[in-house]
Amino acid sequence: MPYDLVLKSGRVIDPSQGIDRITDVAFAGGKVAALGDGLAGAEERDVAGLIVTPGLIDLHTHVYWGGTSLGVDPDAFARKSAVSTCVDTGSAGPGNFPGFRKHVIEQSTVRILVYLHVSFAGIYGFAKNIMIGESHDIRLLAGREAVEVINANRDVIIGVKVRIGRHASGPSGIQPLDVALQVADETGLPLMAHIDEPPPSYEAVVSRLRSGDVLTHCFRPFPNAPIDGKGKVKPEVLAARERGVLFDIGHGMGSFSWKTARAMMAEGFLPDTISSDVHTLCIDGPAYDQVTTLSKFLALGMSMNEVIAASTVNAAKALQRPELGTFKIGAAGDASVLELRQGSFPLEDSRGEIVAASERLFAAGLVIAGQDIGTDRQTFAAAAE
Template sequence: MPYDLVLKNGRVIDPSLGIDRVTDVAFSAGKVAALGDGLSGLKEKVVTGLIVTPGLIDLHTHVYWGGTSLGVDPDAFARMSAVSTCVDTGSAGPGNFPGFRKHVIERSTARVLVYLHVSFAGIYGFSKNIMIGESHDLRLMAARDAVEVINDNRDVIIGVKVRIGRHASGPSGIQPLDIALQVADETGLPLMAHIDEPPPSYEAVVAKLRKGDVLTHCYRPFPNAPVDGRGKVKEEILAARERGVLFDIGHGMGSFSWKTARAMMAEGFPPDTISSDVHALCIEGPAYDQVTTMSKFLPLGMSLTDIIAASTVNAAKAVQRPELGTFKVGAQGDASVLELRDGAFPLEDVRGEVVVAPQRFFAAGLVIAGRDIGTDAAPLAHAAE
């Protein structure tokens, strides 16, 4: 019996399986059904010359569209960036999560997973004109409420979020992190910590994180860069990686610096995960989307396989969802189709430095739960139905 959908003759790169070869990927009943040559399907898509990966996971997004000022539409973003899973990081807190679930998560074709903010209303005051750090006021730290909401929504909540730094937590300093860590411990979930400008220091934050916790904005610029003035990785950061803390890009509007990235890569400290931190204030630059963020690691010398791993299997491990980020038979039937185009592509960081890259990824197709979603850039290659 033919499969429901087959992506034919693409360059399949799946770091979870150690695969990099031209072959077919088949889907049935919403799952990965087979990998191999000459597969046939009720619907077939020829993707010759394109890269086929397990569905991209953007580990840091803000997709509570309409419920927060920074939210973008998850389905529109997924189509423009070939992302099958958007992990929302703290847009909602326990006070407004029910609306996020009902009005966005349950209506989205793109899969939405959530790091629930420990602050009661999540990131509620973030726009072009208003910037209110939700961690400034310790009265908003809703530990009991967060535990209750997490326990009621473990199908979609995969962790706890907190934002720390001069802008995010201000006079509260590092205390919101201590509260969030208690929530994470009580619920048995990992934590994702945002870090912006000091205080507290990058080193003080990572020193508190545990195995499996995520430090996002890991390539941020000075001040609070992960490297010192000589370009050396700080000792506390090396110690954190050694004990299993994960380091995520979280590009956004202020958190990816070419200078920091060059130093970190030169020191042999690549990110564990690559994410866009897409939101309303950076979707038109400098982050744009996931494939643009991934493209920035090509001129940094990161291998194609490692870039894809950082957006698939590594992210799946971070959210503890082994059924994602892989083409293992029986896994979720998600796939991203990418074009790796040669040329001269200017890519800016958050401080305005531009690097002209000789290659760049473009979204060329998307499959979610075995369904051909296509992209806004192009339909999924060429149909042969």
């Protein structure tokens, strides 16, 4: 009996199983059904010459479109970037999460999981001409309400978000992190912490995080970079990794620096996860999308397998969702089809430095729950030529 859908003859890269070879991937009943040669399906897509990975997970996005000023359309972004799971990181807090769930999460084709903001209204004042840090006012921190919303929505809420720094928390300093950590402890969920310019320092924030918590914007520029003036990784950063804190890129508008990245890579400190932090102020540059962000780490010398792992199996582990980020039989039937082009591609960081990369990834197809999303035979064939 044929499978529902088969992606044929692509270079299948699945770091969760150590797979990197030309083969077929089959889906049935919305799940991964088989990997092997010569598989037949009711629908077949020729992906020869393309890379096929488990569905990419973008661990840091803002997709509360229409409900917050920074939200982008999740399905349009997913198709542009071959992302099957968008993790929204704090766009909504307990006060406006119900609208996010009803009007965006439940209406979208792409899977959306959520780090719920500990601030009542989430990130509500984020635009070109209005920039209000939601953690400035301690009265907005809603620990009790956050716990209630999390407990009622554990199918989609996977963690707690807080933003710390001169812009995000201002006069409140590091105090919002105290509240967020209590919510995370009470609910048994990991925490994702944003860090921008000091105060507080990068070291102070990362020193408070626990095993399984995520520090996003981990390769941010000075001030509050993870490296010292001599380009060495700060001891507090190394200690955090040793105890199991996860380091996420979260590129965004101002949080990725080629200088920092080169120094971290020279020290052997690779990110655990690579994410775009896509929102309205960076979707047209410098972040653009997930595949552009991944391409920057190819230019930094990470292998293709390392880059794919940072957006599949590693991200799934951070989410504590083992059914994602893998082609193991019975896993979620998601796949990303990517094209690797050779040439000269200008890639900028958040400070305007441009690096000419010799190769770049582009989205060429997307499968979610065993369904071909926004692609057809002609699209696959055109991308493969």
